[in-house]
Amino acid sequence: xxxxxxxxxxxxxxxxACESAPKDAGAGAGAGTQNTIVPxxxxxxxxxxxxxxFFGFDRSDLSAEARATLDRQAQWLKTYGNVNVTIEGHADExxxxxxxxxxxxxxxNSVKKYLAAQGINASRVKTxxxxxxxxxxxxxxxxxxxxxxxxxxxxx
Amino acid sequence: MTTTTRRFLRLAGxxxxxxLALGVAAPQTARAELRIDITKGVVEPLPIAITTxxxxxxxxxxxxxxxxxxxxxxxxxxxxxxxxxxxxxLQTPQQLQSGEPRYADxxxxxxxxxxxxxxxxxxxxxxxVDFRLWDVTAGQYMSGLSYSASPDSWRRIAHIIADAIYxxxxxxxxxxxxRIVYVAESGPATNRTKRLAIMDQDxxxxxxxxxxxxxxxxxxxxxxxxxxxxxxxxxxxPRVYVFNIxxxxxxxxGDFPGMTFAPRFSPDGKRVVMSMAQNGNTDIFTLDLGTRxxxxxxxxxxxxxxxxxxxxxxxxxxxxxxxGSQQLYIMNSDGSGVRRLTFGNGRYGTPVWSPRGDLIxxxxxxxxxxxxxxxxxxxxxERILTEAYHVEGPTWAPNGRVLMFFKExxxxxxxxxxxxxxxxxxxxxxRVSTPLDASDPAWSPLxx
Numbered sequence: 071x072x073x074x075x076x077x078x079x080x081x082x083x084x085x086x087a088c089e090s091a092p093k094d095a096g097a098g099a100g101a102g103t104q105n106t107i108v109p110x111x112x113x114x115x116x117x118x119x120x121x122x123x124f125f126g127f128d129r130s131d132l133s134a135e136a137r138a139t140l141d142r143q144a145q146w147l148k149t150y151g152n153v154n155v156t157i158e159g160h161a162d163e164x165x166x167x168x169x170x171x172x173x174x175x176x177x178x179n180s181v182k183k184y185l186a187a188q189g190i191n192a193s194r195v196k197t198x199x200x201x202x203x204x205x206x207x208x209x210x211x212x213x214x215x216x217x218x219x220x221x222x223x224x225x226x
Numbered sequence: 227m228t229t230t231t232r233r234f235l236r237l238a239g240x241x242x243x244x245x246l247a248l249g250v251a252a253p254q255t256a257r258a259e260l261r262i263d264i265t266k267g268v269v270e271p272l273p274i275a276i277t278t279x280x281x282x283x284x285x286x287x288x289x290x291x292x293x294x295x296x297x298x299x300x301x302x303x304x305x306x307x308x309x310x311x312x313x314x315x316l317q318t319p320q321q322l323q324s325g326e327p328r329y330a331d332x333x334x335x336x337x338x339x340x341x342x343x344x345x346x347x348x349x350x351x352x353x354x355v356d357f358r359l360w361d362v363t364a365g366q367y368m369s370g371l372s373y374s375a376s377p378d379s380w381r382r383i384a385h386i387i388a389d390a391i392y393x394x395x396x397x398x399x400x401x402x403x404x405r406i407v408y409v410a411e412s413g414p415a416t417n418r419t420k421r422l423a424i425m426d427q428d429x430x431x432x433x434x435x436x437x438x439x440x441x442x443x444x445x446x447x448x449x450x451x452x453x454x455x456x457x458x459x460x461x462x463x464p465r466v467y468v469f470n471i472x473x474x475x476x477x478x479x480g481d482f483p484g485m486t487f488a489p490r491f492s493p494d495g496k497r498v499v500m501s502m503a504q505n506g507n508t509d510i511f512t513l514d515l516g517t518r519x520x521x522x523x524x525x526x527x528x529x530x531x532x533x534x535x536x537x538x539x540x541x542x543x544x545x546x547x548x549x550g551s552q553q554l555y556i557m558n559s560d561g562s563g564v565r566r567l568t569f570g571n572g573r574y575g576t577p578v579w580s581p582r583g584d585l586i587x588x589x590x591x592x593x594x595x596x597x598x599x600x601x602x603x604x605x606x607x608e609r610i611l612t613e614a615y616h617v618e619g620p621t622w623a624p625n626g627r628v629l630m631f632f633k634e635x636x637x638x639x640x641x642x643x644x645x646x647x648x649x650x651x652x653x654x655x656x657r658v659s660t661p662l663d664a665s666d667p668a669w670s671p672l673x674x
Contacts, residue, residue, distance in 0.1 A: 130506070163634075166575035166589050166618055167443060167666070168488040169545065169552055171457075171464075172501065172508040172529040175485055179506035198462060199485055199503065203441060208415045210615070210636045 110150035112225040119146045123181060125219040127164070130176040132184055136221075140181060143223055144188035154226040156196040157181045162215035163202050174199030181221040196226070260339060260361040260368070262306050262396045264627060271308035272395065274301065275337035278312065279357070280319035285349040289380050290319070293345065293355065296384035299428060300402040301391065303647075304628070305654030310337055319344075322358075329365040337362045341391060353377040357387050359394055369394045381430060382673070389672070401623035402427060405670040406630065407445045407454050408645060410434060411663035415640045420665075422456060422469065427623075427669070429659045435469060444619075444666050445469075448491045451670040455479070455489040455498050466500045468515075480513040480520055488531045492559075493539045499523075501531040510544055510561075523561035534578045534586075535559065536603070543567065543577035543586050543603075554588055556603065567605050576619055579603075581671070582626035585650070589618045589631075598631045600650065611652040621669045626650065630658060632665040 107114050115121050120143070123136035132140065147153060159178030161170035178197035186192050205218040262272055276298045279290030294312075301307035316331040322342035332340050343357035358370035371390055373383050382403060389400025410423040422435040422442050435454075436442055445456035454469040458476075466479045466486040480486065484504030491498055497512045508529045512521045524530040528548035535542055543556050549566065552573035557564040568574045572592030579586050585600040590610070596617045599610040616634040623629070627650050634643045643665045645658035658667075 163616070164591065164594070165573075166532070166545075166552075166591070168501065168532045169529060169547075169573075169575050171443075171485070171487050172503050172531050175503035175508065176506045176529070183506070198464065203418065203420075203443070205416055208640055 110153050110225075115143070115146060115223060115225060119143055121224070122220045122222040124216060125177055125221070127162070127215070127219070128173065129219075130173065130180045132180060137184065140184045141188065144185050144190050147185065147190050147194065154194045154196070156198055156224045156226055158204075158222040158224060159197065159199040160204060160206070160218055160220050160222070161202045162218040163205065163210070164215060165202060167201060170201035171199050172201075174201045177219075177221050181223070259366075260363060260395060264306060264396050264398060269306060271306055272338055273310055273336050274307050274339040274341065274391075275310050275315060275332055275335065275362070276301070276312075276341045277315060277319045277322060277343075279343035279345050279355065280323050281345040281348065285377075286345045286347070289348040289353070289355075289377065290343070290345040293343070293380055293384040293387070294341075296381060296428070297341065297357075297388045297391070300385060300388035303428070303656065304392065305649060305656075306392075306396065310335060326367075327360055327362070329360075329362055332360075332362040339368075339391075339395065343387070348377045348380070351376065353380070353383075355380070355383050355387070357390075359391055381426065385426070385428075398627060399625045399672070401625045401628060401669075401672070403673050404624060405431075405447075405451065405673065406645070406658070406667050407435075407447060407670070408632075408660070408667040409443060409445065409665045410660065411643055411665060412438075422454065423660075423662075423664075424454075424471070425660070432661060435471075435474075444488060446490050446668045447670045449493060449495040449671055451673055453491075453495075454668075455491060455500075457487045457489065466498065466513075468498070479515075480511075480518065482511070482520070486511075488533065490534055492535050493537050499533040499535065499542060501533070510542070521561075523557065523559075524564075532576050536579050537581050537583045541579075541603075543579055545575045545577060552591075554586065554601070567603070568601065568608070569605070570608060578620050578622060580622050580626040580650075581624050584626065587620035587622065587629055589620065598629070598648075609652065611648050611650070612646070612655055617646075619666055621667050623647075623669050624671045630667045630669055632667060634665070 120139040123139050157178040159174035161173045182195045182197050207214045207217045276294055278294045281287035281290035298309040302309050314335045317328050327340055340360040340362050346354045354374050356372035359368045361368050385403040388402040392400035404427045407424045410421045411418055413419040419438040420442050421438040422445050425432040441459040443457045445454045452471050458467045464485045466489040467476050469476050482502045484502050486500050486502045489498050489500040497514050499512045501508050502511050508531050510523045510530045510533045526548040528546055530546045533542050533544040540559055541556055542559050545552055546555050552575050554567040554574045554577045556567050572590045574588050574590050576589040577586045587600050590597045597610045597613040598617050598620045601608040614633050617631055620629045620631045628647055630647045632643055632645055634641050643663040645664045645667050647658055648655040
């Protein structure tokens with residue numbers, strides 16, 4: 071149940087982001103519910119920090135916006151030093167299954183490397199690629215694709 | 227896996243099958259015999275009369291009718307044959323059991339070839355099935371075979387007979403006594419349930435092999451068709467596994483530090499070639515199934531994946547973005563001698579070597595569309611067989627004349643994924659029916 075609620079929160083945060091090009095979601099959204107948020111939880115990360123960053127088509131480099139989100143994540147991970155995370159790398163549907171698995175791994179690793187450079191011990195950060203298997207948004211348009219090309223930080 | 231499933235999947239009963247050429251020698255004549263030339267692309271389907279296999283009555287008659295239907299459906303689906311409506315036939319199955327057909331009667335109904343057969347003992351422990359094939363135009367016997375097997379393997383007998391007819395009339399091996407393993411899909415696109423499933427090439431004898439609790443992808447048969455290698459997210463650790471169809475046992479392959487995926491067996495079945503991704507880099511490895519030794523074949527900083535052996539095992543086709551975009555490459559099976567295969571516009575992936583060795587099938591992505599095509603191993607002769615919003619993942623029938631792939635279509639806010647077959651000339655594209663949505667098909671070799 072808890073996981074379901076969290077997933078819903080993530081989806082809501084994402085919807086709040088933008089119609090066309092997604093913004094790195096989360097920061098500032100859902101302020102009204104802050105009193106119920108457990109510090110150091112996934113919900114805390116989603117609502118107050120931003121749990122995900124987005125990538126260009128067939129890219130795994132981080133935009134300035136993505137880096138800003140990850141800077142906040144790094145600060146947050148320093149605050150909650152006992153929290154470990156898994157970075158999920160995802161791709162949009164425009165690619166073959168195998169290539170997208172590799173691309174998702176590349177994206178997850180790009181996030182992990184950036185967090186490590188900000189001083190987060192690599193042993194706290196696992197990665198997993200879902201390729202195109204777990205889109206965040208269903209749709210065959212640039213907006214959906216852009217929201218699906220993502221790296222999502224998930225509290226273990 | 228249940229006992230029933232296991233018995234069913236083992237394809238029991240045929241081990242002791244007796245194959246006898248029926249004792250009628252084909253008379254040698256100077257006249258060109260009936261033959262379909264399938265190398266010429268589109269051909270007019272050959273009108274063929276397939277009579278109910280004669281069984282007298284009871285169970286034998288039922289099995290005889292069922293076998294004829296399966297043979298007829300197999301041949302029709304190939305696109306090379308046009309089975310005629312049995313209601314027009316002027317000679318009964320019983321009359322065909324003894325002596326020559328009345329060729330003039332068969333010419334009258336438009337048949338160029340004629341198949342008849344018989345079934346005995348279908349209600350007992352051992353069943354005998356025979357068939358004969360005649361060239362109606364020339365008025366001569368072509369071939370015939372007799373089979374003994376357990377009655378519950380009647381479907382396999384029918385496919386084997388269809389293969390024999392196909393081979394006699396085209397000169398090529400058939401592909402009807404084969405199976406398809408694929409990924410059955412259900413549920414919302416954002417959290418799709420994916421299960422391994424297996425069926426005969428005509429969609430019959432469908433079975434799920436996994437329960438759907440774990441995401442599974444890209445199953446492929448071993449050369450004996452008794453094992454399947456695939457990728458599973460079991461315990462949230464995406465790794466390559468092997469599944470034994472007989473025992474239902476699943477086993478992770480190798481001890482790799484990163485995600486392993488895109489597996490395929492070597493043609494001798496002794497190795498599995500696959501990709502491993504680690505630290506943002508994907509390379510190709512083999513795992514020797516005997517010694518469990520891992521060998522790294524590529525070390526480019528790019529994505530090297532989707533490896534596929536040539537049928538002689540000496541080469542491996544794969545895809546790589548080392549040159550800036552996804553393209554096909556070929557290397558020797560020890561990783562040496564890498565050369566680029568495709569230079570066309572678009573991104574090329576999922577190379578699959580034809581069992582004949584003459585072509586490599588691929589998925590091409592160009593603009594917003596996908597295509598499945600073939601190219602010769604020397605890089606020439608690239609041809610597109612089918613194009614759509616999304617087609618992907620070709621697999622070859624064992625005779626290298628037909629491919630299967632999956633097609634995804636936006637549907638009601640989600641996705642519908644279906645299997646299709648198409649011949650190597652790009653003709654005769656057909657939907658392959660599955661109970662649920664379907665992707666990642668893999669065609670088995672002819673069942674041993």
